[in-house]
Structure formats: structure tokens, C-alpha cells
Amino acid sequence: MAEPAIAFRLVNKFFGRLHVLKDIDLTVAPGEVVVVCGPSGSGKSTLIRCVNALERVQSGEIVVLGESVTSAGANLTRLRTQVGMVFQSFNLFPHMTALQNIMLAPLKVRRLARAEVEKTARALLERVGIPDKADNYPANLSGGQQQRVAIARALAMHPKIMLFDEPTSALDPEMINEVLEVMTDLARDGMTMMVVTHEMGFARRVARRIVFMDGGVVVEEAAPEAFFASPTSDRARQFLSKILSH
Amino acid sequence: MLDLSVIVNNFTFLVVQGLLGLGGFAGGTLRLALPAIGLGFLLGIFIGLARLTRMAWIRVPATLYVEFFRGVPLVMVIFWMWFIMPQLLRLPIPEYGVALTAFVIFEAAYFGEIVRAGIQSVPRGQVEAATGLGLSGAQAMAYVVLPQALRNMVPSIVTQMIVLFKDTSLASIIGYVDLTKAAQIVNNREIRPFELYLFIAVVYWIFTYSMSRAARRLEQRVAQA
Numbered sequence: 184m185a186e187p188a189i190a191f192r193l194v195n196k197f198f199g200r201l202h203v204l205k206d207i208d209l210t211v212a213p214g215e216v217v218v219v220c221g222p223s224g225s226g227k228s229t230l231i232r233c234v235n236a237l238e239r240v241q242s243g244e245i246v247v248l249g250e251s252v253t254s255a256g257a258n259l260t261r262l263r264t265q266v267g268m269v270f271q272s273f274n275l276f277p278h279m280t281a282l283q284n285i286m287l288a289p290l291k292v293r294r295l296a297r298a299e300v301e302k303t304a305r306a307l308l309e310r311v312g313i314p315d316k317a318d319n320y321p322a323n324l325s326g327g328q329q330q331r332v333a334i335a336r337a338l339a340m341h342p343k344i345m346l347f348d349e350p351t352s353a354l355d356p357e358m359i360n361e362v363l364e365v366m367t368d369l370a371r372d373g374m375t376m377m378v379v380t381h382e383m384g385f386a387r388r389v390a391r392r393i394v395f396m397d398g399g400v401v402v403e404e405a406a407p408e409a410f411f412a413s414p415t416s417d418r419a420r421q422f423l424s425k426i427l428s429h
Numbered sequence: 430m431l432d433l434s435v436i437v438n439n440f441t442f443l444v445v446q447g448l449l450g451l452g453g454f455a456g457g458t459l460r461l462a463l464p465a466i467g468l469g470f471l472l473g474i475f476i477g478l479a480r481l482t483r484m485a486w487i488r489v490p491a492t493l494y495v496e497f498f499r500g501v502p503l504v505m506v507i508f509w510m511w512f513i514m515p516q517l518l519r520l521p522i523p524e525y526g527v528a529l530t531a532f533v534i535f536e537a538a539y540f541g542e543i544v545r546a547g548i549q550s551v552p553r554g555q556v557e558a559a560t561g562l563g564l565s566g567a568q569a570m571a572y573v574v575l576p577q578a579l580r581n582m583v584p585s586i587v588t589q590m591i592v593l594f595k596d597t598s599l600a601s602i603i604g605y606v607d608l609t610k611a612a613q614i615v616n617n618r619e620i621r622p623f624e625l626y627l628f629i630a631v632v633y634w635i636f637t638y639s640m641s642r643a644a645r646r647l648e649q650r651v652a653q654a
Binding site: 235237260261263264267268270272274275276277278287288291292333336337340 | 552554555557558559560561562563564565568572573576577580
């Protein structure tokens with residue numbers, strides 16, 4: 184088997200006295216799409232935030248693209264340029280246009296030439312379906328458009344891994360699909376993805392594997408067909424009956 | 430009756446000396462207010478940042494500084510500088526140096542709080558998005574946090590500048606010849622308090638009102654962006 188893109192080895196994470204990740208052992212292969220689901224407070228967001236070291240862990244090791252993230256001398260800048268992240272609340276920079284949002288990191292972190300960066304940025308806006316919104320400020324974009332700009336912003340650094348933290352939870356229902364379509368395309372192109380979401384339709388269609396978490400523990404890992412047809416744990420059964428009943 | 434000839438006859442002294450500070454005396458409201466605003470804000474930025482750092486040996490003194498100077502009267506700080514500074518430094522310090530030092534030290538505490546609040550008003554997610562893209566802490570501060578923070582700070586900064594501008598009149602208590610002191614000097618000779626103090630009230634008001642007008646225009650401009 185090829186070297187995993189992401190590997191958690193016995194990872195433990197505490198917020199004060201709260202034990203939010205318990206002995207996590209998990210690997211994600213290159214090109215794999217893993218959907219992480221579970222009830223709120225189960226630690227799923229914290230799990231993916233550890234991958235690009237937005238959260239530090241207290242014990243265990245996380246290896247991303249062959250390099251330890253958790254060791255003292257880890258090169259976090261290099262790590263973060265290789266791992267893109269998309270947030271629930273978009274977190275676009277409100278004082279910059281869509282185009283400027285996308286161009287900031289390539290210009291300041293990679294120090295690439297402006298003309299080249301702008302060309303890439305416009306191509307990315309084309310790719311996420313809103314080439315005409317380049318000069319709009321985030322305040323003048325719909326939620327779905329903002330989230331697509333946020334995806335383009337992450338892609339501008341040419342990441343090898345993309346993390347999605349409930350990317351559609353803050354969106355009006357009619358805008359969810361336009362974001363999921365962009366994510367589906369990305370998965371088809373072979374991007375390694377970890378996606379925290381409650382969109383079970385997306386999970387069924389796109390994910391190679393479902394990771395179900397509860398209480399800081401990975402309770403169940405399975406292919407989508409198996410997970411939805413016959414979850415092995417009671418907790419996963421309960422969770423699915425709650426979110427799929429309507 | 431209102432006799433404005435006292436203003437006309439002493440106009441050069443009141444405006445050139447008292448307001449601008451260009452005469453033979455080392456005085457002037459603007460000559461004190463402008464550097465006090467500039468230096469006070471500059472020091473305030475450092476104090477605001479110091480209040481937010483994780484390093485306790487910087488944060489704690491900065492916090493004490495702010496809490497102390499916000500808790501004592503400005504007049505007291507001016508007297509302090511006037512009586513104690515020359516003794517500590519063992520050299521005579523002119524009124525201008527005393528007044529400027531007192532204002533910068535005092536106002537930096539207020540500007541520091543404005544800067545701190547402005548930075549804290551920027552949501553955490555902004556820093557996470559920036560560092561998540563690979564920006565360093567300093568880059569995230571410079572390109573993402575400070576531009577948004579400064580925009581949020583504009584109304585409070587201008588209010589503080591107006592307060593500081595008016596407070597410079599307190600420098601007259603140590604004999605610094607600003608607009609207020611100039612009016613007092615003329616009044617001692619001519620005994621025309623009504624005209625003189627009305628005149629300087631109008632002058633102060635014109636400056637503070639222009640500042641708040643300019644601020645409103647600035648706010649509208651940044652709101653559009």
C-alpha cells in the first residue's frame with residue numbers, strides 16, 4: 184500500500200479537562216474522500232482541524248504527506264500550503280474582493296508574480312462557476328458564492344489535501360448543491376479530501392469511506408454502502424435514524 | 430455690548446501664538462495637539478498589541494500601564510511631569526516638553542484600549558483562515574486583521590483625537606501658552622472675558638467639528654469598500 188496522505192496514530196486531544204479526541208487511529212490514502220459524521224460535540228471538526236495544526240494535540244502523532252505535524256520542529260507553513268481548508272462560516276476576508284481573497288496567499292506566502300497569480304485566480308473562479316464575481320466583495324455575494332470563493336482561495340495554493348468543516352451547514356437549502364457540485368468535481372479529479380458534513384446524499388455518492396464519531400471516539404469506519412445499509416454500532420444506527428428520517 | 434475690537438487688536442497673538450505656536454514663545458495649541466495625537470496613537474498601537482500578546486512579561490506591564498493612566502486625572506499627570514520629571518532627570522524641562530510628554534503618556538493608554546478592542550473585534554475565523562493558508566502570524570496581522578481592525582476603530586480614534594485636542598487647554602495650568610492661556614493673558618490686560626472666551630470657543634469648535642465631519646466622510650468611504 185502507498186504511504187497514507189494522512190495518518191493519525193493514537194491521538195488524544197483535550198480542551199482543558201474535556202477529552203475531545205480519544206486514541207484516534209485513522210489513515211486516509213492519497214486520492215481518497217473520507218466523510219466524517221456524527222452528533223454535534225463528537226469531535227469531528229476538531230479531528231480535521233488537527234490535520235493542518237489549527238489545533239494542537241496532547242499525545243499521539245499525526246503524519247501528513249510523510250511529515251509529522253505533531254513534532255516540535257514541524258514546518259507548519261509548508262504543511263498549511265499543502266493542506267487547504269474550507270470553513271462552515273466561509274471566513275472570507277471582507278475587506279478584499281473575491282479575486283484579492285484568492286490571490287493573497289500565493290502572493291504573500293509563495294511570493295509568485297502578480298500576473299501569474301491573477302491568471303490562476305481567474306481560472307479558479309471559472310472552475311467554481313462564478314468568473315463574473317471577481318471584483319465583488321464578500322458582502323455582495325450569496326452564501327453559496329462565498330463558499331465557492333473560499334474553495335477557490337484554498338485551491339490557489341495547489342494543495343494536495345482539502346479539509347471541509349461543515350461547508351454547507353451555514354447555507355440556505357437552495358445553495359447547498361452548487362457547493363456540493365464543486366466538491367464532487369474536486370473528488371473526481373482525485374483530490375484527497377476529509378469532509379465533515381451531514382449531507383448524507385453527498386457521502387453516499389462521493390465518499391470512499393465514512394468515519395462515524397461519537398464522544399471523541401471513532402465508533403465505526405465503513406464504505407458508504409455498508410454504513411448506510413447496515414451500521415454495526417447502536418450509536419450509528421440511532422444517529423442515522425435521526426438524520427435520515429425526514 | 431459685544432466689542433470685537435479686542436479680538437482684532439490681539440488677533441496675531443491669539444492665533445499665531447496661541448493657536449499655531451509660531452511666535453517667540455514656545456506655545457501653541459496645534460503645535461502641542463498634532464504631535465501628541467501622532468505619538469500617542471503610535472505608542473497606543475504598541476500598547477494595544479502588548480495587551481494581546483501571550484507573553485506575560487509584556488502583557489502584564491502593558492495592562493498595568495493602561496489601568497493606571499486611565500484611573501488618574503490628566504491634570505495630575507501634567508503636574509507630575511512638571512514637578513517630578515525635572516527632579517528625576519536633574520535638568521530643566523520646558524513647558525512644551527512637559528506637556529507633550531504628559532499627553533503622549535496619558536493618551537497612549539486610551540489609544541491602546543481602542544487598538545486592543547479593534548483587534549479583538551475581528552472574528553477568530555479570520556486569523557484561522559489566514560494561518561490555514563500558510564500566512565505567518567505577522568502576515569495575518571498585517572494583511573487580514575489590522576486592515577479590518579483599523580476600519581472598526583475609526584469612530585473611536587476620532588472621538589479620542591477630539592478629546593485630546595480639547596484637553597490640550599489643560600497645558601495652560603503649567604504656563605504653556607496655548608489658545609486658552611493666550612486668551613487669559615489678553616484678558617488680564619483688557620478685561621474682555623466674554624469676547625475672548627467666546628472667540629476661543631468658536632476656534633475650538635471649528636476644529637473639532639471639522640474633525641468629526643472628516644471622520645464621518647471617512648467612515649462612509651470605508652463602508653462602501
